[in-house]
Amino acid sequence: MFSKVSVRSFATSIPRAVKVSTTPSTAPSAVSTLKVIIKNAGSKSGPAGLPHLAAASSFLDTVSKTGLRLKRESELLGGEYKSSITRDNIVLEANFLKENLPYFVNVLGNVLTETQYKPHELKEIALPYASAVSYGASSTPSFAALEELHAISFRKGLGNPLYFDGSKSYTSEDVAAFAKSAITSESVEIIGENVVEADLSNFVKQSAFSSLPEGTTSIKAEQKTYTGVESRVRKAGVTSAVIGVPVSPAQTSAYSLLAAYVSANLQDPHTASVETKVAKYDSASLFYVSVSSSNAAEVSALITDAAKLIKSGADLSAYKSLASYQSGVSVSSAPSTVSVSALNLAVVGDIDAVPHVDEL
Template sequence: MASNALKNSIIRHPGVRGYAQAAQAAVKQQAASLQFGTTQNNTFIAALDNGSPITRVTVAFKAGARFEAPTELGLTHVLRTAAGQSTGCASGFILARKLAQHGASVTCSGDREFIYYTLEATKENLSPALECLNNLISNQEFRPWELSDNVPRLKYDIAALAPQVRAVDLLHKAAFRRGLGNSLFISPKKIGKVSSESLQHYAASTLTPARCAVAVIGESKETATMIAQALTLNSGSEAKGDGGKYFGGELRKETGGELVHVALGLQGAKAGTPQSVALAVAAKALGNGPVTKWGADNSILAKAIGNIGPFAAAGFNVAYSDNGLYGAVLSVPKDEAAQAIKAVATALRSPVSADAVAAAKAQLKVQLLSEADEGTNLAETIAAQGLQTGAARNPAELAGVVDKVTAADVTQAVAAAAKSPLTMASVGNLACTPYVDEL
């Protein structure tokens, strides 16, 4: 029996720090085209003026976990949670009060490649809110006593991690080892041991103009250019991350309990390629739980697993600038793990029928267009596109790309992925969990 346990995305699990709620207002939406380009200092800028009463501004940097040095793993987790602490111009308390007075909010999130600083504010309060955002990014000081005060937050982040998130995190480690294999989260043993100097050095080498993208939703390209030019960023030597070479392998973490949570993956395709779109369709075809509440799950994964008891299974595809990962996540009772895991591994390598591709394309288009309604998600997605490919597409254009995917394209992409070594990561009670070479 399938469940809805994996309905929410578990691939990108950011650390977030918020300050206040932006005011809401109702305004008629207007059609607009996405404009993008680069500034003189090579900062990517993009703007989509859709008539929204709330302006969203995302300043993204190539400063994700893959750029951490082997001796500084987990540093980006500390960097994310340190957003909003005292800067060279104002204390964290003053920044929070100013944002609250203007009805604005700032969040900091991140993934393996990028860190995103996102501001939400009404149009009339955008200018003073941007001053706070500029302060948060350009003048960070990472004072040691404030980093110490942030230790409980880091401990909570680790303790609150869902086991499926842990499995996907371990899957990246097994698949890529270094670089893209670096964890999004700091090791409990290193909490409190990341120094202010390390953070300053990392910020100076990664928060640079050439590694920056500014995406604005609800304002013009001129506003995006103004924001990019107002940032005071270091332009010195830049950090270089390890290549995203795919190796394959296995990692296991015994935590006990009655369930086992397993992530299986194959080498995917890099962002911006037709293969990555085809694999995104394939992942959606694998399934993501029942599409109706309390309804039956008729997805490929559910049919492959069969009626073995309560379980949750979902396909995923994640594309990075130089590689990708295509796979599935499974949560299942420990005693029935062997049968379910072998079934998922077989389904992952099997071709997808034309009917399943047609349904998956429709579901993926709905997901893309629905996420566009969330201005924050849209701004971060556009910024990530700019940093990965040097260009950006609006949601309607992305839906058009999905429309052009054929069943043959999906079959070829899955067949290419199936040639790579299978990667496996498992968390929970592993008493009956097979090893990857047994699948």
């Protein structure tokens, strides 16, 4: 993980608009890390599931190397790579021995510029992999409930499903077209950990990163938000209930303070798992309290108490230190009270045991 106190240094000599930053290792190590962040290519940025398929298609056949060769060469050099998706971005990551930095810069650059998106690879590799990730995540009630909360709070954009769920069909041409539109010099940022900045900048200049196409500057669409709505999914097993509200970037500190207040004052759960958090995104955030338990009555009691705390309008000033610690950023300038009149609610499990949103 990156240290919260580490300072990134930025290189300005990279061609086009590719950003390069470095951060020191948190401990002496022979292992380095490169992260390539493709901004605004996450699940919010395309039709449901398509960005996840684009991420899952990374590190397959490129023009110069097969996916098998990429994997074998990486393993022989003591390295590994992976791709992942967030609501904002697609992230490619490589971990490797420090002396092999040039090879992995070239590999990552080629993956962005040369991936072929072959039909059989989509069918035989990317689709099964993305479907497995989706199934594994959605089988966890807390994740499923949080996905429902995103859906009702934002509807589109940040309300899109994080993973490919099979509800839509896409071709390899669809994936390739999305990748082409998303991967531009302006959208790519490279972050190196435990690498020499001058070396990284030089290798990037000599790699395929320097040939990324320029993108067009576009005005970001405002993320619409909704409150006072709910979703209830009946399902056997553990019950999860999540309450929350969409939050503008300017309100993030205030709601981080509210999250600290709720977590400190909510009654101790007996068998339940409780999470109080502000999920931060580029265009908006989502404050939420999630409760999961095999005891649906306990979920009901805890989520009801959490709603009362959120709506109490209490003085939060005593919780600023805790909020700063939990969120990793200072909230010293946040207002001491937060007014919340309407909540959103998502329930997965024994929906009969949990109150409706207008009853909280």
